[in-house]
Amino acid sequence: MIELKQVRKSYGLNGVLDIEYFKLSTGIFWVSGKNGSGKSTLLKIMAGILAFEGDVLLDETLSVKRNPIKFRRLVNFAEAEPVFPGFLTGQDLIKLFSSAKSAPKAQEKYFIEKMNMSDYLRDPIGTYSSGMLKKLSLALAFLGKPRLILLDEPLTTIDSDSLEALYGVIGDLHMEGNVTFILASHQHVERSLLSTKKILLKDRRLVIE
Amino acid sequence: MLVFLFATLISYCFFIEVLNEPHLTQEEAIRYNFIFVLEFISSPVLAIGVFLIWLLWIFKCWKFISEVLAEPQNQFLHYSSNSFSRSKQFGSWLIVHLFLSLPIIIYALFSLLAGIVVGDWFLPVIFSLAILLVSMISTVIYVRWTNNSKASTTGALTILTVNWNKPFFTLFLYYLVHQLRVPLVITKLLSYGVIIVGYFLINRQNEYQFGGILLLGVVVVHSILIYQSYHFEYYYLNFSRNFPHVKIKMYSSWVLTYLILTLPENLWLALTFSPEVCLLLLTLSIGTTMIFRNILYTSALEMKKYIYVISIFSIGFYLIILFGYVALLSVFNFFLSLLIFESDYFKQKTLYSRRIL
Numbered sequence: 001m002i003e004l005k006q007v008r009k010s011y012g013l014n015g016v017l018d019i020e021y022f023k024l025s026t027g028i029f030w031v032s033g034k035n036g037s038g039k040s041t042l043l044k045i046m047a048g049i050l051a052f053e054g055d056v057l058l059d060e061t062l063s064v065k066r067n068p069i070k071f072r073r074l075v076n077f078a079e080a081e082p083v084f085p086g087f088l089t090g091q092d093l094i095k096l097f098s099s100a101k102s103a104p105k106a107q108e109k110y111f112i113e114k115m116n117m118s119d120y121l122r123d124p125i126g127t128y129s130s131g132m133l134k135k136l137s138l139a140l141a142f143l144g145k146p147r148l149i150l151l152d153e154p155l156t157t158i159d160s161d162s163l164e165a166l167y168g169v170i171g172d173l174h175m176e177g178n179v180t181f182i183l184a185s186h187q188h189v190e191r192s193l194l195s196t197k198k199i200l201l202k203d204r205r206l207v208i209e
Numbered sequence: 210m211l212v213f214l215f216a217t218l219i220s221y222c223f224f225i226e227v228l229n230e231p232h233l234t235q236e237e238a239i240r241y242n243f244i245f246v247l248e249f250i251s252s253p254v255l256a257i258g259v260f261l262i263w264l265l266w267i268f269k270c271w272k273f274i275s276e277v278l279a280e281p282q283n284q285f286l287h288y289s290s291n292s293f294s295r296s297k298q299f300g301s302w303l304i305v306h307l308f309l310s311l312p313i314i315i316y317a318l319f320s321l322l323a324g325i326v327v328g329d330w331f332l333p334v335i336f337s338l339a340i341l342l343v344s345m346i347s348t349v350i351y352v353r354w355t356n357n358s359k360a361s362t363t364g365a366l367t368i369l370t371v372n373w374n375k376p377f378f379t380l381f382l383y384y385l386v387h388q389l390r391v392p393l394v395i396t397k398l399l400s401y402g403v404i405i406v407g408y409f410l411i412n413r414q415n416e417y418q419f420g421g422i423l424l425l426g427v428v429v430v431h432s433i434l435i436y437q438s439y440h441f442e443y444y445y446l447n448f449s450r451n452f453p454h455v456k457i458k459m460y461s462s463w464v465l466t467y468l469i470l471t472l473p474e475n476l477w478l479a480l481t482f483s484p485e486v487c488l489l490l491l492t493l494s495i496g497t498t499m500i501f502r503n504i505l506y507t508s509a510l511e512m513k514k515y516i517y518v519i520s521i522f523s524i525g526f527y528l529i530i531l532f533g534y535v536a537l538l539s540v541f542n543f544f545l546s547l548l549i550f551e552s553d554y555f556k557q558k559t560l561y562s563r564r565i566l
Contacts (some may be wrong), residue, residue: 049450051556068555072453083281085380085445087367088386093374100452124367140448 007054016124033201039184047077080153082137086126101144274560496542503549509558
């Protein structure tokens with residue numbers, strides 16, 4: 001499904017990732033690791049947001065570097081601490097993401113309903129709480145026809161009802177759409193609920209537990 | 210930088226020694242400087258002028274503080290600094306405000322000192338009291354802002370534009386109008402100033418050179434906004450690097466943004482020059498602007514270094530225009546900007562890498 005080949009990333013002299021080769025098949029994966037271990041960096045690299053050494057391949061053929069457009073059409077990403085212009089509304093961002101990711105018409109309705117977001121989507125983002133912003137960024141990551149969705153700290157700041165809804169959406173997309181999920185999280189992911197496989201990021205390398 | 214500029218201007222006014230100034234004796238020079246000083250402390254017109262400039266400065270300080278308080282990384286101030294007693298908060302914010310008001314305080318102290326020496330202290334004392342009063346008012350405002358986190362949320366403009374359609378290429382323009390009104394107004398005034406002054410000062414016989422120099426000036430004046438656009442994209446549109454957009458589409462989107470931003474200048478261009486010259490100069494303008502922007506993808510420079518680099522580029526481009534290679538420079542800049550964008554858009558350097566670990 002996704003392969004990391006000789007992926008290396010450092011900030012100045014501080015090496016963060018040094019992955020010779022790592023491959024994941026379809027599924028739901030939970031990347032765990034202590035603070036500063038490089039989880040966000042790993043997800044950003046896989047999303048094509050961060051420059052790095054090496055390559056990331058989707059379905060053995062699509063390279064994030066050589067096929068940047070096709071790769072990004074199939075890989076979506078939600079940040080740990082999403083930042084959007086405060087003057088935009090949730091609706092504006094949904095339009096923007098739907099258009100960029102070629103989402104089917106009215107696809108967002110399902111996520112808005114599931115995550116209970118309809119009350120505030122017409123308000124400027126500057127007025128959102130961190131939980132509201134987090135739910136919006138997660139919903140945006142589901143838009144389009146992705147094969148892989150990367151969620152950075154998806155469990156933080158959202159309430160328990162939304163958490164349950166999030167697990168539901170992830171489960172549905174995985175079961176019905178065969179979408180692979182990689183979740184980077186400090187918090188315990190309900191592995192039984194999602195049949196998640198755990199990956200540990202330690203000493204700049206990935207290990208499946 | 211503003212303090213430095215202020216100090217430089219004042220010291221220039223007082224201490225400049227003009228070359229080849231044999232017609233002024235030492236005594237005369239001192240006397241004229243002294244007259245100038247007296248004007249500072251006795252002229253109501255000058256006092257009102259300084260007062261108005263100072264008020265603008267104060268509004269800018271308020272805007273700056275409100276924006277800084279609204280930044281996510283400073284939200285902790287709303288639940289930490291306000292646990293101090295009101296008097297301590299007031300004292301701390303007063304120091305902050307006085308620091309921001311240093312130029313005007315230096316001016317007030319200077320005029321007060323001169324006023325005491327010559328015995329004409331009425332205006333300087335009034336001015337100093339006004340500074341004290343406004344500093345107190347500003348401090349009360351800052352204390353209220355830190356004790357009320359809702360102070361900096363939705364502006365009237367945000368509410369007005371909430372239902373407007375906002376395509377990607379317009380986002381930076383919305384950001385300018387919402388967040389950077391003062392730099393926008395100053396940039397546009399400087400830009401029109403460059404055109405007006407250049408129109409009368411530069412030889413118009415060679416219209417390629419004439420237009421090229423003016424447009425280079427316009428682009429240089431816009432370089433702060435160009436830097437801000439990169440900053441805006443880096444922080445607020447970071448998600449867009451995960452979008453499957455063809456690079457030429459993204460390049461065109463930013464070109465469109467700048468064409469709209471410089472619409473009045475472009476209209477002037479169309480009205481002043483023949484279509485061929487206008488097209489060539491527009492290419493020069495777009496190419497140069499996009500070079501100034503795209504080098505940030507390559508280097509992620511801080512503002513200070515960016516200004517140095519822009520200055521070096523501008524001098525180089527100016528010399529090339531002076532030598533008459535305007536057409537060559539237009540084409541070269543356009544393709545160079547495309548090349549940098551193509552090569553570095555998806556490989557952008559990180560500004561504050563530690564934050565994303």
